[in-house]
Each structure stands twice: as C-alpha cells, then as structure tokens.
Amino acid sequence: MQRCRGCQAHNREGAAGCLTGLAMPSEIAELVIRFFVGGIVVSAFAVLAEIFRPKSFAGLFGAAPSIALATLGITIAHHGKTYAATEARSMVFGAIAFFCYASSVSWILMRVKPRVLPTTIALIPVWFAASFALWFVTSAITR
Numbered sequence: 001m002q003r004c005r006g007c008q009a010h011n012r013e014g015a016a017g018c019l020t021g022l023a024m025p026s027e028i029a030e031l032v033i034r035f036f037v038g039g040i041v042v043s044a045f046a047v048l049a050e051i052f053r054p055k056s057f058a059g060l061f062g063a064a065p066s067i068a069l070a071t072l073g074i075t076i077a078h079h080g081k082t083y084a085a086t087e088a089r090s091m092v093f094g095a096i097a098f099f100c101y102a103s104s105v106s107w108i109l110m111r112v113k114p115r116v117l118p119t120t121i122a123l124i125p126v127w128f129a130a131s132f133a134l135w136f137v138t139s140a141i142t143r
Contacts, residue, residue: 030074037070093138097130 075084
C-alpha cells in the first residue's frame with residue numbers, strides 16, 4: 001500500500017493509509033501535457049533534422065533540445081519565469097559541460113586511439129568537473 005502524497009482531505013504532506021491522493025488529477029494532467037507537448041516538439045525538431053545536411057549535423061536536432069523546450073514551457077506555466085530561468089541556465093551549463101566532455105573524448109580517441117568504451121567511461125569525471133565548476137562560479141557570483 002502506498003502513502004498519500006498530499007491530498008485535500010488531509011491538507012498536508014502524506015498520510016499513512018490514505019488512498020485518496022495516489023493519482024491526483026493535476027499530476028495526471030501534467031503528464032499528459034508533457035507527453036503531447038514533448039511529442040509535438042520532438043516531431044518539429046525531427047522535421048528540422050531532415051532538412052539539414054549532413055545527417056551527422058542533423059543529429060544535433062535530436063530529442064534533447066526539444067524536450068528541454070517542452071520542459072521549460074511547462075516549468076514557466078507551473079513555477080513562473082524566475083524558476084524557469086534558473087532551470088534554463090542549468091541546462092546551458094550542462095550543455096557546456098557536455099561539450100567539454102565530448103571534446104576531450106574526441107581528442108583522446110583521435111590522438112591516442114584507445115578503446116572507446118573505457119575512454120568514454122573514464123572521462124565522465126570531466127563532465128562532472130565542468131558542471132560543478134560552472135555551478136561554483138555562478139553561485140559565487142550570485143552571492
């Protein structure tokens with residue numbers, strides 16, 4: 001048996017034994033909206049991917065940017081612009097950190113020619129380090 005995640009009957013976070021809050025209509029509606037908005041935006045980016053050549057460049061228009069935009073739209077609707085701006089900044093920093101990771105993996109694979117899987121796994125700390133460095137610099141500036 002699951003606990004209630006907060007319902008109007010208890011007017012508080014979770015109550016043992018309550019079954020009324022298991023599937024809140026607002027949560028289901030949000031999931032349905034995410035599903036459709038995400039699908040529409042992914043489809044739009046897929047159309048863009050078909051337009052551009054070479055196909056390796058078109059891969060940039062995969063799922064990540066479209067899901068990010070759909071998520072930001074829903075975040076603005078639910079939490080406001082300030083919260084969404086923080087989320088967008090975090091997404092940009094994550095993309096910058098991923099670029100650092102992908103560049104380092106690419107550089108090592110082209111020059112040293114090691115096995116791919118161990119190289120990509122071994123360099124994941126580069127992604128984390130870049131992410132945390134950007135977060136640290138930003139948090140130091142905003143204080």
